[in-house]
Amino acid sequence: MPLHAAASDLYQVTFSSRPYFSMSSIISISGVTKTYATGFKALKEINLDIERGEIFALLGPNGAGKTTLISIVCGIVNRSSGSVTVDGHDISRDYRAARSLIGLVPQELTIDAFETVWATVNYSRGLFGKPPNKDFVEKVLRDLSLWEKKDSKAITLSGGMKRRLMIAKALSHEPRVLFLDEPTAGVDVELRQDMWAMVRRLREDGVTIILTTHYIEEAEAMADRVGVINKGEIILVEGKAELMRKLGRKQMRLELRAPLAALPESLSRYALELSGDGNQLTYTYDNQSDRPGVASLIRDLEAAGVQFRDLDTKNSSLEEIFVSLLRQEP
Amino acid sequence: MNLRAAPNLRAVWAIYRVEMARAFRTVLQSIISPVISTSLYFVVFGSAIGSRINEIDGIAYGAFIVPGLMMLSLLTQSISNASFAIYFPKFVGSIYELLSAPVSYLEIIIAYVGGAATKSIMLGLIILATASLFVPLRIEHPFWMIAFLVLTAVTFSLFGFIIGIWAKTFEQLQLVPLLIVTPLTFLGGSFYSIHMLPGIWKTITLFNPVVYLISGFRWSFYGKADVSVGVSLGMTLVFLAICVAIVAWIFKTGYRLRN
Numbered sequence: 125m126p127l128h129a130a131a132s133d134l135y136q137v138t139f140s141s142r143p144y145f146s147m148s149s150i151i152s153i154s155g156v157t158k159t160y161a162t163g164f165k166a167l168k169e170i171n172l173d174i175e176r177g178e179i180f181a182l183l184g185p186n187g188a189g190k191t192t193l194i195s196i197v198c199g200i201v202n203r204s205s206g207s208v209t210v211d212g213h214d215i216s217r218d219y220r221a222a223r224s225l226i227g228l229v230p231q232e233l234t235i236d237a238f239e240t241v242w243a244t245v246n247y248s249r250g251l252f253g254k255p256p257n258k259d260f261v262e263k264v265l266r267d268l269s270l271w272e273k274k275d276s277k278a279i280t281l282s283g284g285m286k287r288r289l290m291i292a293k294a295l296s297h298e299p300r301v302l303f304l305d306e307p308t309a310g311v312d313v314e315l316r317q318d319m320w321a322m323v324r325r326l327r328e329d330g331v332t333i334i335l336t337t338h339y340i341e342e343a344e345a346m347a348d349r350v351g352v353i354n355k356g357e358i359i360l361v362e363g364k365a366e367l368m369r370k371l372g373r374k375q376m377r378l379e380l381r382a383p384l385a386a387l388p389e390s391l392s393r394y395a396l397e398l399s400g401d402g403n404q405l406t407y408t409y410d411n412q413s414d415r416p417g418v419a420s421l422i423r424d425l426e427a428a429g430v431q432f433r434d435l436d437t438k439n440s441s442l443e444e445i446f447v448s449l450l451r452q453e454p
Numbered sequence: 455m456n457l458r459a460a461p462n463l464r465a466v467w468a469i470y471r472v473e474m475a476r477a478f479r480t481v482l483q484s485i486i487s488p489v490i491s492t493s494l495y496f497v498v499f500g501s502a503i504g505s506r507i508n509e510i511d512g513i514a515y516g517a518f519i520v521p522g523l524m525m526l527s528l529l530t531q532s533i534s535n536a537s538f539a540i541y542f543p544k545f546v547g548s549i550y551e552l553l554s555a556p557v558s559y560l561e562i563i564i565a566y567v568g569g570a571a572t573k574s575i576m577l578g579l580i581i582l583a584t585a586s587l588f589v590p591l592r593i594e595h596p597f598w599m600i601a602f603l604v605l606t607a608v609t610f611s612l613f614g615f616i617i618g619i620w621a622k623t624f625e626q627l628q629l630v631p632l633l634i635v636t637p638l639t640f641l642g643g644s645f646y647s648i649h650m651l652p653g654i655w656k657t658i659t660l661f662n663p664v665v666y667l668i669s670g671f672r673w674s675f676y677g678k679a680d681v682s683v684g685v686s687l688g689m690t691l692v693f694l695a696i697c698v699a700i701v702a703w704i705f706k707t708g709y710r711l712r713n
Contacts, residue, residue: 198554202712220556234547250468251555
């Protein structure tokens, strides 16, 4: 697909259900729906493949179905229809094999408050059927800066430490796929940076990571691919870079030497925006449009005798892309 | 069957250990308090009132109430242990981990019910030991005594597990033990023989399932029963079967767990 493909092409990216087993995808979700007893349709026909070893960000507003989808893959919620395989193992027929590959860090801090850190993490390992391995559990705790707290009860830990303890539990059984549901909600900047570093380390070890977030910067900083879910439907799946390239818009701002009362007629084809005080011109363009380029604008400005002191350009963030995507949804 | 589908015994052991650890962590609540309350029963019923009551079925009153007291604790503790064990993770949300783990429903049941039943059996034996300090005891059918003890503990732990899954609030969690089980136990012949009841009440009492448990259990001690032992055993097994059926349905449908 050429880079200049029309934005509308994105919406035609549909994911037909795949009867065959794709070697590269570690999770294959096809035709999954979820209707709650109340009649609420949380998921409508989800088809999604997660590639082996990638960091996949599932973006969506609150209530879009992110947590429901994760919960189905992890076995916490029963689906209404459809099928899911994890590394080729059906999550119903072969649930032991499927689930033992998965580690889950849920959104809420839910830990048995009266157990020690050490007991809690070893319990998780046992629950997933792994033989005791003190060295491995020690390494996980050290990596997450929890080793000093190993004999403390969970109730005495700070919020950030509790979050790390949840991660330690999820990693205790050496999962090949890690789900992080809103990993940095309510987490301070420092811990967030640590967490991102940890996620990258895990990926280097070959762990596939799926994170949900409604913080776009999180997806922007970490993800290889981005999926957008809204009202129970996946509306888009794209590589992050392509997504930014295709849907991203650029803006150039010019600080003028002298205020302009009105735009010169010769510049009308650029649809420039002039700030209220006449000191600033903004030109918005995107990569796939056939609007004239920046170079010709600058030439025409010079010809029209408009002089500028400074200019800067910026790419729109995923957040802006996301907002515009949701707006275009019927 | 491939290796990966093998039972996850490590998970059973992990859950069981956590459940037992909780009992030892709260040793005051789970062991000392029943010992104290049993001692109080003996002081009040055994000595103060019991000294004025004749023997029942040829058994001194203080000794007569021992099996009933054990059953009383066994029933209430089995239910509260098991219901709390599964309700608490549901309440705080940590149940996600159990549901996402490669464990079967059967393994979950064995671990939780096994933990709860172990605790209440230990408790029953502690009460028995405490009682032996107050009254002379004899156990005519030790095998059946243990059999009734285990069967009752397992059945009511299973019942408690069901309540724990059903309950949406702490109030509901207390409701069944408080409103149904305790009255049934008190009226089930813990402190008297149902032959002592006047006509119609004797018949009504026969609808109380706890009567059969206590009667059978007392028989294993003193060889005397209100109803035949076979009926007692049969009723216990029927109740066990009902609980197993309900649990099977819960797990089949994911009722209040995976929905």
